[in-house]
Amino acid sequence: MTTSISSKQPSSKKTLFTRFLDSVEYLGNLLPHPITLFAIFCVAILISSGIAGYFGVSVVDPRPEGANGRSADGIIHVVSLLNAEGLQLIVTNLVKNFTGFAPLGTVLVAMLGVAIAEHSGLLSAAMRSMVMGASKRMVTFTVIFAGIISNTASELGYVVLIPLAAMLFHSLGRHPLAGLAAAFAGVSGGYSANLLIGTVDPLLSGITESAAQMIDPAYTVGPEVNWYFMFVSTFFIAIVGAFVTEKIVEPKLGEYNVEQASEDLSQDKMGMLTDVEKKGLKMAGLATLVVSALLAWTIVPESGVLRNPVTGEVAGSPFLKSIVAFIFVFFAIPGFVYGKVTGSMKNDRDVINAMSKSMSSMGMYIVLVFFAAQFVAFFKWTNFGQVFAVGGADFLQTIGLTGPALFFAFIVMCGFINLMIGSASAQWAVTAPIFIPMLMLVGYAPETIQAAYRIGDSVTNLITPMMSYFGLILAVASRYVKNLGIGTLIATMLPYTLCFLVGWSLLFYIWVFVFGLPVGPGAATYYTP
Secondary structure, three states: OOOOOOOOOOHHHOOHHHHHHHHHHHHHHHOOOHHHHHHHHHHHHHHHHHHHHHOOOEEEOOOOOOOOOOOOOOEEEOOOOOOHHHHHHHHHHHHHHHHOOHHHHHHHHHHHHHHHHHHOOHHHHHHHHHHHOOOOOOHHHHHHHHHHHHHHHOOHHHHHHHHHHHHHHHHOOOOHHHHHHHHHHHHHHOOOOOOOOOOHHHHHHHHHHHHHOOOOOOOOOOOOOOHHHHHHHHHHHHHHHHHHHHHHHHHHHOOOOHHHOOOOOOOOOOOOOOHHHHHHHHHHHHHHHHHHHHHHHHHOOOOOOOOOOOOOOOOOOHHHHOHHHHHHHHHHHHHHHHHHHHOOOOOHHHHHHHHHHHHHOOHHHHHHHHHHHHHHHHHHHHOHHHHHHHHHHHHHHHHOOOOOOHHHHHHHHHHHHHHHOOOHHHHHHHHHHHHHHHHHHHOEOHHHHHHHHHHHHHHHHHHOOOOOOHHHHHHHHHHHOOOOOHHHHHHHHHHHHHHHHHHHHHHHHHHHHHOOOOOOOOOOOEOOO
8 A cells, every 4th residue: 555645845846856756656546456557458458458459460480480388370469358268268277377377376375484483583683683783884884784675575674673763772872863774775775686586576486487487388496596696786785885874975964963852752662682582592593404404415415305306406496496485484494493492472372363464464465466466367368568569578679778778768668667566576477578678679687687677676665655665664754854755765765776776787787798697597698589
């Protein structure tokens, strides 16, 4: 749900930048709920396919003869769904579209494991241990780093880390808004980066796979395909974010005056770990090492049971195809061990209750997936994706924009769309069926395209009022600076957005096109039909 927050600045004093932000908020508020948006898109696809089918819209299939999925006559026609055959196709596949939507099951399974670790208190304790135990020299870097890796547990970073970071900076005599901004930059600006493969990876890869199969029906995209690049990006974003905090944001904020606060801050609690929590963390760490050792035994030796049974390699192995199962295990077992030691989980009922609570919070996501799955299926059936892709690829080749510089424009465009549609999955479900096939025809692999999308989708989270937790961030900030308006908060976060956008895009370019490194295990950079 979108929260609208108006700036308190008089209109006569509004700058061009402030008016731009007001326009973004206004336009974003005009958009319906993402679920409603997908329902509208489904209706629009039906009507558009009827019109395009009536006028015989088509393009020449660029794939060579005999290629997998190529049309028989070498022409891609728009298929109308606004007829009897279309209605039959829709009603007979409605449930299948939903249950067969790739991100649905993978995200739900991953979330079951994360739920155990979250509700046992493991993730919160680990985050507090990391932040509170950091040296004063490293505290900024650690806060941002903790924010990035907190994304494996959905809203934990927003609810726990951001308020904690503001308190921490205040206790150190630094401006609390600098701590809030640093944590916000890590949690939201570094949303797609992580050391581990989290719930966002199977979510996006499932959508990418569906879009890629419009060009190549046999193409598969696993959750691990961006892991190398996102692993390195975690440290890069933490370093850049720390630099921006200490060299740009904190000096601009100046010295903090407690009289600016809207409430008494003397009762701020630092959330130090208890002895029981410390013991729980040690035992959870030991459990993680045991699980890691068992997993290594199945994949490191040449005879490992989770290696590719045909080639004996890791590529194409059951290990890589079962990443979601390992996400579940790596969160569930240490989470239960921590809960058992601390007393937050005593038996199987507590584990089941934790998983049940997590699933109940996924109701909105499940409803969104239902309509998003129908939209993706309709788009595929009508051949609109292929028609747009061929037309777009021809346009890019005509203007000569087919080299790596194309990705800079693509990242900026994704960042701009993110100002209006704050949900990563909602935005990708809309844009992937168009841009994945288009850029595949230009010659780039879906894994590389997805990595570029994740940059654009992350960096503008910090400055869009459409981000679902923006209201919460503003509420925490106003605790330390009364009457703080949306313009002040966005102006504080804008340096992060600009530096992340430029720096992360350059890192992507250097990683992929200068060093020629893959973005993930088995991920190709270029697509060859």
